[in-house]
Amino acid sequence: MxxxxxxxxxxxxxxxxxxxxxxxxxxxxxxxxxxxxxxxxxxxxxxxxxxxxxxxxxxxxxxxxxxxxxxxxxxxxxxxxxxxxxxxxxxxxxxxxxxxxxxxxxxxxxxxxxxxxxxxxxxxxxxxxxxxxxxxxxxxxxxxxxxxxxxxxxxxxxVVCHGEKISSTLIREKIRTGAVEEISACLGEAYRVEGRVVGTVILMKSYYMLPSPGRYEVTIHSKKGELLTEAIVTKESGQIFLPDVEKSDLMPREYVSVEWQRCLFREREELLV
Known part of the structure; x- marks a missing residue:
């Protein structure tokens, strides 16, 4: 193309x-x-x-x-x-x-x-x-x-899904409310974002939306393969925290893809690290 x-x-x-x-x-x-x-x-x-x-x-x-x-x-x-x-x-x-x-x-x-x-x-x-x-x-x-x-x-x-017109606005709203598990029915696949690994944090590339603050189940796609883990989104713009990931699990400064599976907790104060 x-x-x-x-x-x-x-x-x-x-x-x-x-x-x-x-x-x-x-x-x-x-x-x-x-x-x-x-x-x-x-x-x-x-x-x-x-x-x-x-x-x-x-x-x-x-x-x-x-x-x-x-x-x-x-x-x-x-x-x-x-x-x-x-x-x-x-x-x-x-x-x-x-x-x-x-x-x-x-x-x-x-x-x-x-x-x-x-x-x-x-x-x-x-x-x-x-x-x-x-x-x-x-x-x-x-x-x-x-x-x-x-x-x-x-x-x-x-084109509708569950009685709602599929639109970018609808998908943005699902991301804002943390309803990431509902997005694949609109996109045809799970919502993904990309970013660079710095320790146990992923710094997002520009022009990607992050879900609302909370804890999520995600799949990280990297050169080492796929890693199913949990991620924390805080009010800190453009960052994803990986509390259960060891530094050796991902290559430093590598660009990875994060696939959002489901929301575990949303806007819990103790999670906003």
């Missing part, structure tokens, strides 16, 4: 020689089952048409830019992790659009022309609630009209 940041110069270069593609649109934070349904539908159409499958995502989160930094967004994963999953899902091209004030002012028609038609998109696929253009005025029911009839459009209906 080729990942391309669509900064202005690169965008102009690609527009000169566009490659026909079907594009899946969304922020795709967490790449949950709803997102995967969008990508799966786009992949099926791309294979039928014999063209490339592209995903277009954005960074930073639109809420951060539109609030002028006043509203912080907790990310479920960094862009690099999204790219890994996209590749596993059969994506050929990953377009990363810098979401900045200039981009936020594009009219819906201008977005469709500049970022879809001019990049060779022949069919666009997105969720039923996908919005685009200035103030989010564009929506999937008008996208074909915004393209002058040149773009085919598929709107994917909501």
């Amino acid at each position: 080729k990942a391309i940041e669509l900064e202005p110069r690169k965008l102009r270069e690609l527009q000169r020689q566009p490659e026909p593609c079907v594009v899946a649109l969304g922020f795709f934070d967490g790449v949950h089952l709803g997102h995967r349904q969008v990508i799966s539908e786009a992949r099926k159409i791309a294979r039928e048409k014999g063209v490339l499958l592209a995903v277009m995502t954005f960074f930073p989160h639109p809420k951060t830019v539109l609030s002028k930094g006043k509203q912080e967004v907790d990310y479920l994963m960094p862009v690099t992790e999204k790219q890994r999953i996209f590749e596993e899902l059969g994506v050929d091209l990953c377009y990363i659009v810098p979401f900045d004030p200039a981009f936020a002012t594009l009219t819906p028609e201008r977005f469709v022309k500049k970022y879809l038609l001019d990049l060779g998109a022949v069919h666009a696929v997105a969720g039923f609630d996908y919005a685009y253009g200035c103030r989010g005025e564009g929506h999937m029911d008008r996208m074909k009209m915004d393209s002058g009839g040149l773009l085919e459009v598929t709107k994917v209906e909501k």
Whole structure:
């Protein structure tokens, strides 16, 4: 898979020689089952048409830019992790659009022309609630009209779990409340974060959310294999404490993946070390 940041110069270069593609649109934070349904539908159409499958995502989160930094967004994963999953899902091209004030002012028609038609998109696929253009005025029911009839459009209906719409917002709420055992039903797999080992502490990489303070059962994936253990999350930002792990169990400064299995205790004062 080729990942391309669509900064202005690169965008102009690609527009000169566009490659026909079907594009899946969304922020795709967490790449949950709803997102995967969008990508799966786009992949099926791309294979039928014999063209490339592209995903277009954005960074930073639109809420951060539109609030002028006043509203912080907790990310479920960094862009690099999204790219890994996209590749596993059969994506050929990953377009990363810098979401900045200039981009936020594009009219819906201008977005469709500049970022879809001019990049060779022949069919666009997105969720039923996908919005685009200035103030989010564009929506999937008008996208074909915004393209002058040149773009085919598929709107994917909501995907639900236990009666709730699967969304990044729902997953963030489950993480905030420590309900990590419920996340796999939305993600299709357990929630994972990555960080670097320092003694018996894991220092988190940027753009990962941690559950609320408490004690959790986790599986740590490292070069030595898998380690089922317990972890403590405190109010100390960006750190996971491993009270039952010996220093020899993990390699110093190694980057590991932490898979959250279940919450054992939450917000117990004696655990907040």
